[in-house]
Amino acid sequence: MPITAPITPLNQQSNGQCLLLIDGLNIVRRVYEAHPQPDSREKIEGVVRSSLGSFKRALTEIMPTHALAAFDHGGETWRHRLYPPYRANRKPMPQILRDALPGLYQLLADRLGLTVVSIPDVEAEDVIATCFSRWASSKPDPVVVLSTDKDLAWLMTKGAHIRDHFTPEWRTAEWAERKFGVPPDLIHDFLALMGDDVDGVPGLEGVGKITAAKWLLAYGNLDGVLENADSITGKVGERLRQNMDIVRLSRQLVSFKTDVQCGLTWNTLRIAS
Known part of the structure; x- marks a missing residue:
């Protein structure tokens, strides 16, 4: 709030x-x-x-x-x-x-x-x-x-x-669920499916907020969606099966590196009182 x-x-x-x-x-x-x-x-x-x-x-x-x-x-x-x-x-x-x-x-x-x-x-x-x-x-x-x-x-x-x-x-987690329709731990999977026009992340064509959230809540996460791609019907299911590599790539693009060599110590970041 x-x-x-x-x-x-x-x-x-x-x-x-x-x-x-x-x-x-x-x-x-x-x-x-x-x-x-x-x-x-x-x-x-x-x-x-x-x-x-x-x-x-x-x-x-x-x-x-x-x-x-x-x-x-x-x-x-x-x-x-x-x-x-x-x-x-x-x-x-x-x-x-x-x-x-x-x-x-x-x-x-x-x-x-x-x-x-x-x-x-x-x-x-x-x-x-x-x-x-x-x-x-x-x-x-x-x-x-x-x-x-x-x-x-x-x-x-x-x-x-x-x-x-x-x-x-x-x-908060409540904010994330209002914004994306999924809990915060699924935000990257959500963006991988839906894409991000601002950053040029491709996602899966034809998948919007509602479909991305529906799939993730049904199958648990993006890996679950991909593992169950054969059970998703319609043209969007067919598109998913044909473009799984793009979806995996999209998840890489929205994920972080956590091993950046910053050259810092905690003392460097201390704010003078």
Whole structure:
């Protein structure tokens, strides 16, 4: 549900530590889109100021002990090698905004003490998933992921607290079932079947939200759907049997790498008190 009162810092619910993982471009792009005027130096300066304010508000609300802002590096990634049309239809970032990012990174570090990471060949979501996995495997303390990216909502199944910075809203299993019609552990399987036009994930032609959810709930997960493909009737069943490799590929595209070499230590990510 939307947060209407001050947030209790999650580090008060544990032994005093909390990791905040921020999907950087998720914030910056939303701020940019909220400035509808034509691109200009003044507009971009306003976007940078507003973005810096959003990052600061996140730190104030969550009060983490450790934090990281992950940004897409740009250019092709391992997903493009799997599927060259990946993200082919996505509108490119305006050059004037891309040119402003290094300055924003410096401000985030100097003014907020945030560690900023942008690594070639992977996306920000891979960095976030890697840091979450490593923290969760070594510490009992909470992790907050700040993003509206539907792929990252899957991390709630592993214990992450997912927050929409702009609503503001904590994304829960109930939210996932309202949004997708399936529990959060099936989000990646759901997207593999339905595809994702934003990222150019092909999915299975003719399968929408209702059919994807129906199959997954009936057969348990994507592997169950594929194992029972012969029992699915009609043209869509025939299409599934003919395109199982595409569906498997789509699941790879919406899944994360969790072994990214980030070159970080937990001390690096500690926020000065």
